[in-house]
Amino acid sequence: MAEARHPITREGNVREILAEVTLIDCAYESDFSSLGMLITDSLLSRDEAALRAAHDGLRRLYGRYRDRTDHRVDTGRIIGLIDVTHWALRRMG
Numbered sequence: 001m002a003e004a005r006h007p008i009t010r011e012g013n014v015r016e017i018l019a020e021v022t023l024i025d026c027a028y029e030s031d032f033s034s035l036g037m038l039i040t041d042s043l044l045s046r047d048e049a050a051l052r053a054a055h056d057g058l059r060r061l062y063g064r065y066r067d068r069t070d071h072r073v074d075t076g077r078i079i080g081l082i083d084v085t086h087w088a089l090r091r092m093g
Contacts, residue, residue: 010042010050018057022064027073035081043088051092055085 017034021027035054042050058081065073 010038010045010047011053014038014042014050014054014057018054018061021061021073025072027077032074032077032081036084039081039084039088043091046092048089048092051085051088055082055089058082058085 014035017031017038021031035058038050039054041047042054058078061073062075062078062082065075065078
């Protein structure tokens with residue numbers, strides 16, 4: 001089965017990381033680090049599409065994991081990144 005790839009853009013990279021976390025049902029330190037870098041770059045570049053993709057995807061991810069107790073995904077870090085994307089989008093608006 002061919003894997004659907006997102007275009008090589010910040011938005012595509014954000015979507016790919018979030019899709020991978022959802023698919024493997026686990027988030028690694030490198031996932032959070034990559035998302036943090038992409039979010040920062042998006043804000044500095046005023047890339048609203050990438051910020052919106054990160055914000056919306058992180059909110060969906062949080063909804064999926066918020067009530068789980070197995071701690072395969074750090075919901076505290078997800079909330080932190082949601083806060084950052086929220087304020088980044090407000091600053092751009």
